[in-house]
Amino acid sequence: MAGDTRETVVNLVAERMGVEPDQITDDTHFVNDLQSDSLDMAELVIDLEEQFDLSISDEEAQQIETVGQAIKYIEEKQAK
Amino acid sequence: MHPRRVVVTGAGVVSPVGCSKETAWAAVRDGRSGIRTITAFDTSGFDVHIAGEVRDFDPLDHLSKREMSRLDRFVQFAVVAADQAITESGLDLEAEDRRRIGAFIGTGIGGLHEIEAQHARLLQSGPHRTSPLMIPKLMTNAAAGQVTMRKGLMGPSMSVSSACASASHAIGEALKCIRYGTADVMVCGGAEAAVTPMGLSGVQQSKALSTRNDDPPAASRPFDLNRDGFVMAEGAAILIIECLEHARQRGAEILVELAGYGASSDAYHVTLPDPEGRGAALAMAHALEDAGLGPQDVDYINAHGTSTPAGDDVEAKAICAVFGDHAHKLAVSSSKSVFGHLLGASGALESAVCVWAMLDDVCPPTINLDDPDPECCGLNFVPHQAQQRRLNAVLCNSFGFGGHNVSLALRKFAG
Incomplete structure (x- = not known):
């Protein structure tokens, strides 16, 4: 399941930001590496909410800076 | 004569009869219709099944995937037409004072593709599932704003919206802007992408459209006794207009004068x-x-x-x-x-x-x-x-x- 989450998140990020999935690692930083702006991040949060059927608060979303953090956040939510 | 004369030095087009000057002008001059049966969506249930769609346009030929996802179709048309026009004009933007270059781009409706997509999401999934990009994509001034951002133009910019007169108003107001001395060069014109279910339905219901569905190239017949309405089309065209002195100083090829x-x-x-x-x-x-x-x-x-x-x-x-x-x-x-x-x-x-x-x-x-x-x-x-x-x-x-x-x-x- 963990592997599936990772692959899904990476693919969503790649699709949204127009990069290849193999360019994305856990350490990939949304702002510094992918040049995401606030609108991209807001779109990405909606993508993740839809994909994983969960709700991410603005406060929680602001803590997510890297792809690895996004994967960890979703895995923790799913475990609950 | 006005003290600051204005000339046209470039024109770019994305149209139902081609996405270059050569293809579009040849079709217009030779009278080859660009009206066809609509392919962008299923028109069963509509009275009208024909339009002038832009067919040979792949946004990914001009924009990255991320840029494309952030621009409504009418804005995609506008930025591509603007690129063409600037290229033809020979303007070297790096060498220009871009505080003196602006953009007035008209649209009658704005981002109707985005409005329809997001309205469907609103109804299906609720108010927290619409896109944060919705408003910046659909707003009528998105075309002018995006052109200035892409090209670093810091002169005046705005959209003009007066239905089917929008683009002409934009060009006319841009002319005045140069004459008045506010800018030396203006990127001006219009963009529209309203051949959508809502757009077609709306204009159909106002009884303004031709229903000559069985012979699309014969449907638009201005001044003919048997005309029965207009045919909706989409696309964009952008002109580069500039102060005559500016054009002369940079040795530009002057196409015509925009005189009035x-x-x-x-x-x-x-x-x-x-x-x-x-x-x-x-x-x-x-x-x-x-x-x-x-x-x-x-x-x-x-x-x-x-x-x-x-x-x-x-x-x-x-x-x-x-x-x-x-x-x-x-x-x-x-x-x-x-x-x-x-x-x-x-x-x-x-x-x-x-x-x-x-x-x-x-x-x-x-x-x-x-x-x-x-x-x-x-x-x-x-x-x-x-x-x-x-x-x-x-x-x-x-x-x-x-x-x-x-x-x-x-x-x-x-x-």
């Missing part, structure tokens, strides 16, 4: 033209006066000529009122017969057609004009085939729902 701009209002009805064409006549008279032209100086008028029963005869009467006997000597044609009605982009594409027509000294035809409507005053509508003619001065007319009228005057540049 006339605007007026019908003050009559939201969709119907004034039956006497008084507003249209006023716009043409203002354009002539602004350009310092007499009626007898005009060789050709690219008419608004949408192919609606209510509009074409009124425009012909307005031309007669302004030009008197000379109305029967000049040529008048409607390029909408070929590419349909691009709504808020129409005036820009037709201005580009006027530029090309003047460069070649050719009046492009009104196709499908088999039986001229006697109510249209028997003018030379250039039926079926282009006519060779020296074009020193031309007018380009655009009239919009709401009763907005614009006429632009172009003059051959003779130094």
Whole structure:
């Protein structure tokens, strides 16, 4: 399941930001590496909410800076 | 003559008859229709199944995937047409003072693709599932804003929205901006992408569209007795206009002079033209006066000529009122017969057609004009085939729902 989450998140990020999935690692930083702006991040949060059927608060979303953090956040939510 | 003369140095187009000057002008000049059965969505249940769609356009040829996802289709058209126009003009933006370059880009409707997509999400998934990009994508000024951001233009920029007169207003106001000294160069024109279920339904319901579905290329027939409405189309056209001195200093190739701009209002009805064409006549008279032209100086008028029963005869009467006997000597044609009605982009594409027509000294035809409507005053509508003619001065007319009228005057540049 963990592997599936990772692959899904990476693919969503790649699709949204127009990069290849193999360019994305856990350490990939949304702002510094992918040049995401606030609108991209807001779109990405909606993508993740839809994909994983969960709700991410603005406060929680602001803590997510890297792809690895996004994967960890979703895995923790799913475990609950 | 105005102290700061303004010239056209570039034109870019994304149209139902091609996405380059060469393809679009050849189709317009040779009268090859771009009207087809709609392929973008399923039109079963509609009365209208035809439009002038932009078919040979892949946004990924011009934009990254991320850029594409952030731009509504009308903005994609605008930025691509602007790129073409800037390239043709030879402007070296790195070397220019970009505080002196602005962008006025009109649209009648704005981001209708985005509105429909997000409205569906709102209804299906609720208010927390609509896109944060929705408003910046659909707003009418998105085209002007995106062009300035992509090109680093820091002069004045805005959208102009006056239905089917939008692009012509944008060009006219940009002309004034240069004359007034606010800018030296303006990127100006219009963009529209409203061939969508909502757009088609809405215009269909206003009873303005042709239902000649069985013969799409024959559906747009301005000034013809058997016309039954206009044909919706999409696309964008952008002109580069600049102060003559600026063009000379940088050694630009000058295409034509943008000599005059006339605007007026019908003050009559939201969709119907004034039956006497008084507003249209006023716009043409203002354009002539602004350009310092007499009626007898005009060789050709690219008419608004949408192919609606209510509009074409009124425009012909307005031309007669302004030009008197000379109305029967000049040529008048409607390029909408070929590419349909691009709504808020129409005036820009037709201005580009006027530029090309003047460069070649050719009046492009009104196709499908088999039986001229006697109510249209028997003018030379250039039926079926282009006519060779020296074009020193031309007018380009655009009239919009709401009763907005614009006429632009172009003059051959003779130094």
